[in-house]
Amino acid sequence: MKVSKKVVGVEYAIRDIVLAARKVQQKGMKVDYLNIGDPVQFGFQPPNNVKQALIDAINKGENYYSTSEGLEELRDEIAKKENTKGLSIEADDILVTNGVSEGLEMVISSIVDEGDEVLLPGPYYPPYASYVKLHGGIPIEFAVDLENSTPDIEDIRKKISSKTVAICLISPNNPTGVVFNENSLRELVNIANQNNLYIICDEIYDQIIFDEKFVGIGKVADDSPVIVLNGFSKVHLMSGWRIGYIAFNHSSKLDELRENLPKLARVRIATNLPVQYAALESLRGPQDYITKFVSEIKKRRDLVVKRLNEIPGLSCPNPKGAFYAFPKIENNRFGSDKEFVTKLLESKGVLTVHGSGFGKQYGSDHFRLVYLPSLETLDSAMTKIEEFVNQ
Numbered sequence: 001m002k003v004s005k006k007v008v009g010v011e012y013a014i015r016d017i018v019l020a021a022r023k024v025q026q027k028g029m030k031v032d033y034l035n036i037g038d039p040v041q042f043g044f045q046p047p048n049n050v051k052q053a054l055i056d057a058i059n060k061g062e063n064y065y066s067t068s069e070g071l072e073e074l075r076d077e078i079a080k081k082e083n084t085k086g087l088s089i090e091a092d093d094i095l096v097t098n099g100v101s102e103g104l105e106m107v108i109s110s111i112v113d114e115g116d117e118v119l120l121p122g123p124y125y126p127p128y129a130s131y132v133k134l135h136g137g138i139p140i141e142f143a144v145d146l147e148n149s150t151p152d153i154e155d156i157r158k159k160i161s162s163k164t165v166a167i168c169l170i171s172p173n174n175p176t177g178v179v180f181n182e183n184s185l186r187e188l189v190n191i192a193n194q195n196n197l198y199i200i201c202d203e204i205y206d207q208i209i210f211d212e213k214f215v216g217i218g219k220v221a222d223d224s225p226v227i228v229l230n231g232f233s234k235v236h237l238m239s240g241w242r243i244g245y246i247a248f249n250h251s252s253k254l255d256e257l258r259e260n261l262p263k264l265a266r267v268r269i270a271t272n273l274p275v276q277y278a279a280l281e282s283l284r285g286p287q288d289y290i291t292k293f294v295s296e297i298k299k300r301r302d303l304v305v306k307r308l309n310e311i312p313g314l315s316c317p318n319p320k321g322a323f324y325a326f327p328k329i330e331n332n333r334f335g336s337d338k339e340f341v342t343k344l345l346e347s348k349g350v351l352t353v354h355g356s357g358f359g360k361q362y363g364s365d366h367f368r369l370v371y372l373p374s375l376e377t378l379d380s381a382m383t384k385i386e387e388f389v390n391q
């Protein structure tokens with residue numbers, strides 16, 4: 001029976017690689033899963049008041065369809081959070097979604113037609129390219145200096161064409177942990193304005209920052225057309241509950257999009273209502289669980305980056321945010337990064353993701369690992385990687 005060409009082309013390296021890990025496990029080998037960026041699978045949990053808010057909502061009978069745009073109280077609270085980051089918005093500027101993933105699909109399907117081009121940071125979180133391609137568009141990767149955390153503005157300039165409709169930013173970035181500073185964000189906004197592009201900024205890791213202060217796109221955007229994607233899966237430890245949002249700033253260039261995109265929210269009816277109450281509590285309640293989580297994973301980052309850089313043949317810039325390390329494989333004797341990752345899995349049981357899964361142009365010759373497991377697990381996984389590289 002017929003299957004569309006566009007769906008056959010969809011890839012998601014982070015989860016696709018798990019099939020290979022299952023085979024290794026079936027042979028009796030223990031696998032260290034360093035592939036999925038889900039803190040809740042590594043012992044971090046939403047705090048009790050947030051869990052209780054979910055249970056209470058269910059018990060109070062909040063089990064019906066919510067409005068398509070989401071609970072007003074929640075949107076109010078989200079607006080307050082975004083205001084503190086410099087994005088000047090109100091509840092009406094927000095659409096609650098089933099995770100950033102759904103928000104991203106709504107945004108891309110609302111702005112991309114056949115042949116349109118979308119600029120993505122190289123390397124990028126894979127669904128950005130998948131959704132662009134699914135809608136007939138072409139993802140174009142731009143260079144980012146991973147050591148200095150700066151976008152290559154000249155490279156962006158060269159890659160903009162009459163077909164370019166948007167530039168996507170992911171800060172802090174998955175898979176590199178790069179965080180753009182205020183100056184870089186200003187340069188990006190300027191170049192987007194000069195070329196009439198939407199600025200789509202994914203800030204899902206906005207509070208998972210280790211060394212410097214986070215600067216949101218809202219702080220520098222003025223009246224440029226900015227769409228912020230954010231959610232509760234990472235900072236708020238609610239990955240399995242599937243909740244996020246789209247926030248639009250007040251640029252008049254967004255008027256037509258804001259008239260049309262919410263139709264997609266209405267078509268899919270609504271997001272999970274009890275979870276919206278839990279998300280509300282996660283914003284209103286005590287925030288110390290976030291500080292504890294971040295200081296815990298900072299220790300894990302420090303260990304992993306130190307150990308990786310001690311291995312001859314690997315080099316790893318210091319991630320400034322999120323929970324991923326993205327080492328470069330120098331003189332790869334395995335030919336490709338995919339082969340490196342597969343052999344590492346088969347011989348040592350350490351599951352990572354090949355860098356080319358995050359964009360071939362800038363991701364190749366790297367691999368990504370998640371530093372969410374315990375210090376003991378990470379230390380032992382680093383020893384296995386070291387033995388593997390030295391073999």
Ligand SMILES: Cc1ncc(COP(=O)(O)O)c(C=O)c1O
Binds near residue numbers: 101204231
């Ligand atoms: C940059 C980025 N955006 C979005 C997501 C997915 O977010 P959600 O769980 O809200 O769909 C991830 C998950 O890894 C991510 O790294």
